[in-house]
Amino acid sequence: MSEALNRDYLVCDEIGRGRFGTVFRCFPAKGGDCLAVKSIDKRLISGDSLDAQCLFTEPKILHLLAPHPHIINLHDLYEDETHLHMVLDLCDAPDLHCRVTLRVFTEPEAASVMSQLMEAIAHCHRLGVAHRDIKPDNILFDQRNRIRLADFGSAEILKEGESMSGIVGTPYYVAPEVLSGRDYSEKVDVWSAGVVLYIMLAGFPPFYGESAVEIFEAVLRANLRFPTRIFHSVSPAAKDLLRRMLCKDVSKRFTAEQVLRHAWITSGGAELTLIA
Numbered sequence: 572m573s574e575a576l577n578r579d580y581l582v583c584d585e586i587g588r589g590r591f592g593t594v595f596r597c598f599p600a601k602g603g604d605c606l607a608v609k610s611i612d613k614r615l616i617s618g619d620s621l622d623a624q625c626l627f628t629e630p631k632i633l634h635l636l637a638p639h640p641h642i643i644n645l646h647d648l649y650e651d652e653t654h655l656h657m658v659l660d661l662c663d664a665p666d667l668h669c670r671v672t673l674r675v676f677t678e679p680e681a682a683s684v685m686s687q688l689m690e691a692i693a694h695c696h697r698l699g700v701a702h703r704d705i706k707p708d709n710i711l712f713d714q715r716n717r718i719r720l721a722d723f724g725s726a727e728i729l730k731e732g733e734s735m736s737g738i739v740g741t742p743y744y745v746a747p748e749v750l751s752g753r754d755y756s757e758k759v760d761v762w763s764a765g766v767v768l769y770i771m772l773a774g775f776p777p778f779y780g781e782s783a784v785e786i787f788e789a790v791l792r793a794n795l796r797f798p799t800r801i802f803h804s805v806s807p808a809a810k811d812l813l814r815r816m817l818c819k820d821v822s823k824r825f826t827a828e829q830v831l832r833h834a835w836i837t838s839g840g841a842e843l844t845l846i847a
Contacts, residue, residue: 573649576656580647582608586663591615591626592654596661606646607661610654625724630657632700632723641691643711643721662711662719667767671707676771678809682840684710684718685768689836691720692764693827696757699729705763706744707770729757742786743776747793747819758824765816772809773801777817793819808835 576582580597587594592611599606616626633645647658667684670676676684688710695702702709702723709722725739734754738745746762748755769777777795780786795817797810812835818824830836 573651573654573656576608576647576649576658580606580608580658596663597658605661607659607663609657609659611657612654614653626655628726629723630655632726632728633657635698635728636695636700636723639691639694641687641718641720642694643719659721660713660719662713662721664712664714664716666712667707667710667718667771671770671774675774678772678806678835678840680840681768681771681809682836682838684771685764686831686836686839687718688720688764688767689827689830691718692760693831695720695726696760696827699731700726701729701735701757702726702760703735703739704741704744705760705767706741707767710767735759742780742783742790743778745787745790747791748821750787750791756821758821758826761816761825761827761830764827764830765813768809768816769813772805772813773798777813793817806835806840808833808838809840812836 579600581600583596583598585593586596586607592609594607594609597606597608611626613626630645630648633643636642637644643662644660645657646660649656692702692705702720702725704722704725709720711719711721713719727735729735734756736754738749740746740749740759740763744763744766746755746759749759766776766778778786778789778793780789795814797805802810812830812833815825815833816830825833
C-alpha cells in the first residue's frame with residue numbers, strides 16, 4: 572500500500588476483487604464516512620494496451636464529472652511504483668446485476684432505478700462524456716439505496732460534433748451501430764440503458780444468443796419483441812419508452828434528456844394512457 576494512502580486512510584477488510592485489483596473498505600484517518608479504496612496492480616497491465624489507457628482514463632473522467640449524486644465519486648488518488656489507488660464512495664450493497672438475477676422489478680421500482688441512471692447518463696452527455704459500458708454490473712447502490720454509476724474505464728470524452736469508433740462494451744448491452752463498425756455517438760449509452768430497463772421488467776435480455784456471435788447477430792437485427800406471457804402486465808407507456816430507447820435508427824432514438832422527460836419516467840412508472 573502507498574505510504575501516503577496509509578497516512579491518510581485506515582485501510583480495512585477486502586470487499587471485492589477484480590481482474591487487475593482489489594477493493595478494500597477504508598476510513599479517513601481524521602474521521603468521516605466509510606469509503607472504498609480500489610487498488611489496481613499496474614504490473615498486470617501492459618504499458619501500451621487498452622487496459623493501460625482505461626487505468627488512467629477513469630480517474631480523469633471521474634474528476635471531470637464530480638460531484639453528482641448518481642455517479643461514483645473519486646475522493647483521492649494515490650500512485651506508487653506498483654499500484655494505483657482510487658478512494659471512492661463505498662457501495663457495498665448488492666449491485667443491479669445481483670438484484671435482477673433474483674427477481675423481476677415492478678414498474679415503479681424499475682422507473683426509480685431508470686430515472687436515477689438517466690440523470691447520471693444525461694450529466695455525462697452534457698459534459699461530453701460517453702460511458703460506453705452501461706450494464707447492471709456497473710450500476711451500484713450506496714448505503715442510502717441510491718444508484719451510483721461506476722466503472723468509467725471504457726468512457727471517452729468527446730468534443731461537440733465528434734463521433735467515436737471501436738468495439739467497446741458488453742455483448743448483451745452494446746448498440747448495433749458499435750458492432751457494425753460505423754462511427755457512433757453518445758446515444759450508445761441510451762441503447763444500453765434500454766437493455767437494462769428491458770431486463771428489469773422481463774428478467775431476460777431483449778436480444779439473446781447462446782454465444783457472443785449469436786448475441787451480436789441478434790443485436791444487429793434489433794428485432795425488439797414483447798412476449799405476451801411476460802409483457803401482458805407491462806404498461807403501454809413502459810413499452811413505448813423501450814421502443815424509443817432500443818431504436819436501431821440512431822436519428823430517431825431518444826437522447827438521455829428525452830428519456831427523462833418521457834411520461835413513464837416522470838410518473839414514476841405509474842399506469843398511464845398514452846395518446847397516439
